[in-house]
Amino acid sequence: MSAPGRSDAVIAGRLPLNHRSGLFGAGLLVAGLVLTWVSLMRLDASAGFIKYILVAVALGAVFQGLKLVSKWIFGPLFDLGLWLSALWISLLVLIAVFADLLPLRESRDVSQALQAPIRQRPNLFSSHPLGTDAQGLDILGGLVYGARVSLIVGFGAVLIGITVGLTVGLAAGYYRGKLESAVSFLTDSMLAFPPLILLLAMVAVLSPTVANVTVALAVISVPTYIRLARANTLAFAQREFVLSARLLGERNPAIISRELLPNVLLPVVSFSFVIIAVFIVTEASLSFLGLSISRPNPTWGNMIAAGETRLNDHPHAVAVPGVALFLTVFSFNRIGDRARKMWDPREAKL
Amino acid sequence: MSESTNPSPPLLRVRNLSTGFETPRGLLWAVDGVSFDLDQGRTMGVVGESGSGKSVLVRTVMNLLAANAVVPDDGEVLFRGRNVRDLDAIEERHFWGTEMAMVFQDPMTSLNPVKRIGRQLTESIRFHLGLDDDAATERALELMNQVGIPEPKKRLRQYPHELSGGMRQRVVIAIALSCSPKLLIADEPTTALDVTVQRQILDLLGRIQRETDMAMILITHDLGVVASYTDEIAVMYGGQIVEHAATSDLFEDLAHPYTEALLASIPRIDLPSHARLQAIGGRPPDMVAPPPGCRFAPRCAYRTDECEAAIPELISVADRMHTCRCIRPLVSHRDVAEAVVAPNRPGSS
Structure with missing residues (x-):
């Protein structure tokens, strides 16, 4: 992909340096994502604190990689932190507005959650993606x-x-x-x-x-x-x-x-x-x-x-x-x- | 007022005008007994240091004073034979802009930062001339061409922060000119601008004044600025006019020691660098309790005891048009009267 990528960058008038750092960022992003997945999914609780340190490092790599890639795509003035902040707030507003329409498990009425497991650990592929609390609420x-x-x-x-x-x-x-x-x-x-x-x-x-x-x-x-x-x-x-x-x-x-x-x-x-x-x-x-x-x-x-x-x-x-x-x-x-x-x-x- | 002995009364006649402000320490006379005439098509420069009453004088002339200002009734501002102070609120509103207009000092702050230039420029056109939006925009474009703003169509849609200081001052001047005033007052129009832009703005004001034949009062603290743009100059000190003359006369035969000190304090480019700048010693008078005699006496190099006895009258020196408030004017004309005494150089005790 390097040849067409380079000509695109030249057409857009960007420096080859950005091109290289963009590719580096893409690599960093992929590595970070893989590391996140491995540390979250493949390591069990016995790994203890090492797991959380790995997750933190992996998320840092994802952020840095994303930053480089976004500057590569949108130009050097692109402020990734600001856009992620805006994205998070928009997401929050959306889920808060449409909370009643979302397919969520019971999170407020204990009597409806009697069947639910209590203190379940987060598992993104279960029906309680972020786990449950002491009363089985989602x-x-x-x-x-x-x-x-x-x-x-x-x-x-x-x-x-x-x-x-x-x-x-x-x-x-x-x-x-x-x-x-x-x-x-x-x-x-x-x-x-x-x-x-x-x-x-x-x-x-x-x-x-x-x-x-x-x-x-x-x-x-x-x-x-x-x-x-x-x-x-x-x-x-x-x-x-x-x-x-x-x-x-x-x-x-x-x-x-x-x-x-x-x-x-x-x-x-x-x-x-x-x-x-x-x-x-x-x-x-x-x-x-x-x-x-x-x-x-x-x-x-x-x-x-x-x-x-x-x-x-x-x-x-x-x-x-x-x-x-x-x-x-x-x-x-x-x-x-x-x-x-x-x-x-x-x-x-x- | 209607039948006048003078065949053509001046456009603006100011007589014995005083303005005071209530302050915690007492009444402060910012302007103290000022009189002058200004004819159509003439430009008058008002020069003086900060606090000498220049701005308050023109604000009194325009009747634009704060609520705590005091103007005694014997002061008169006659504009085309009409006392400005007698206008009621509605007459006044149509008077500003169409008869007298003002350009303020700092174009960075005089425009509204959240309104487009077009809106601000057409506001008074629509109000005073009653034009509809299209005609007002047409007039605005014409004005912007007149004051030398490039790409006027684009500027109309821009906000003040998108324009440089010089461009903003041109917009302010265009607003002031929008309803063809008979008298334009420019209150230090170039103080907030850098030197090259100052020159452009003054040239612009001078050109427009000649083209439209309106009268203009140009306020500044820089004698160099007024020299080439005015027909006559009034020098103010301590709320009073201390010297008033045609521009060429003033520079040739200056009569008042303050004018001389003011001229001497202009930095000169032909002096070696780091040469000491001439400054006027002492401080401006305290206008709540001014000195009993000549206001300038405490700082004057030619002071005698006689100077502090009474406030000197404004007397004619050299010719009838040249007046000066000093008992010993510095004019070189020896034939003027006994009032002219050869000046003692400083150091005479």
Whole structure:
């Protein structure tokens, strides 16, 4: 395949060096995949930690190989990490939306899972691909329904936070005066209150439903959003395009929504990706502590809590939701970083 | 106002205009008793250091002041015989843009970063001239050609960050020109741009001013900039005009010690490198509590005790058009009156 491959590369104007590193990447990718398969499928539990180290090395090789191949195909600026992050988040959103249509085994109702084996090890070709927990509930199913909770709480809380924070922050930053003093006083007092204690107090008083946890997290985020929106509004409101809109007779609400909002929205949205990640971890921590949605309704946090007692001999019950949590938070942070670089005027200005 | 003794009253007549701001330390007079006339087709340069009141002066002329500004009623801004300060909100809205327009200092911040150039350019055309979208776009293209923006069709669809600083300032100038104002005020239009682009923008403003025969006020802190682009120059210091003359007269026969110091502080390319730059010693006056006499006296090389007794009047020197606020002007014309005293060089105690 080298001859046509080379001419293709020349036509596309790429350097032969990329061509060589692309082939090397393809080799690395294949080797990594083989190693993954061997270490996962052919080594049994007696291999112990060596198995996990091999899996980690193999996945590293797969990633590096994929990176080289993708740069070979899509050009040197291709950011594989970002695309994998976007892929993971999209996948998560899809399975969370269509969870009820997926052919999953019972993961929520113990009475329906009496026949199922308990603490089964993950086996991709069985009916429980990621194994079962102590009650015989399907871990893949738990992961899917847990994703639904995590995403609803993360996105929901941030959406409420943005809506309230932007409205109040824009108004305070534009109208100034007494409104601004009052808003500043309120946000400062809310920020002075330890967020964890406020959160624990709220979830302890309210019943632990998805809606209540979402609202509690939104309350925590609102003062930060207000400050962010207000600070950006202050900076933009002094600029001449706002003055000229006012001179053309635009009314204040129109100036806020047409001139200021689109400018203030960008930094707020790029900041929000990071906040979503933080909230997903926070929700998982709360449900790990039993303060959020509780068993048998699965969330990533309470799955970790339920598997924790047998961590030594059945690590998969903790590892699966743990890895999902890690990947999700990592992906949101990665996307958030990129969004900030693109949209935040301070970072985007060359 | 309607019947005037003068056959052709000036386009803009400013009389005894003052502007103050309420500050925690007291009332700050940023502009203090400024008067001047400006005729159609003339360009006036306003020169002075930062804080001398240049920008506040033109903002007062345009009636574009912040809410905490104070303008005493005896100050007048007559534009085509009409007091700008008497306009109501709706008259004012049609006044800006069609009668007077302004080009701001920093094109990096004056445009809206999330709106296309086309939208921003046609906004005031549609508002003031009542054109529909197609006609407004037509006019926008015409304007962009006039201000020398290449590929105007493509630019209309672009966002400000896709344009260089010079191109953005051209867009701002096109917006200011869009409704054919009679007076264009350019508030340090080149300060934020690099030197080669400065020259292009000033040439552009000069060309458009000649083509359209509008009046222009060019604000700058750089005497070198105004020299070749203005008909007359007003030098401001401490909120007052300290010298006002036709451009050639000012450079030939400068009369005020501040003007002289300002000229001396321009770095010269023929001096050896690392030569010490001339700076004006001391600091600008505190405008909440200005010095009792001449505002420049504390920093003036020719200061006498008499200078601190009272604020000097603006007097004519050399000819009627050349005025100067100094009791001992530096003009070389010996025949002007006793006010002209041979300047003592610095060091005379």
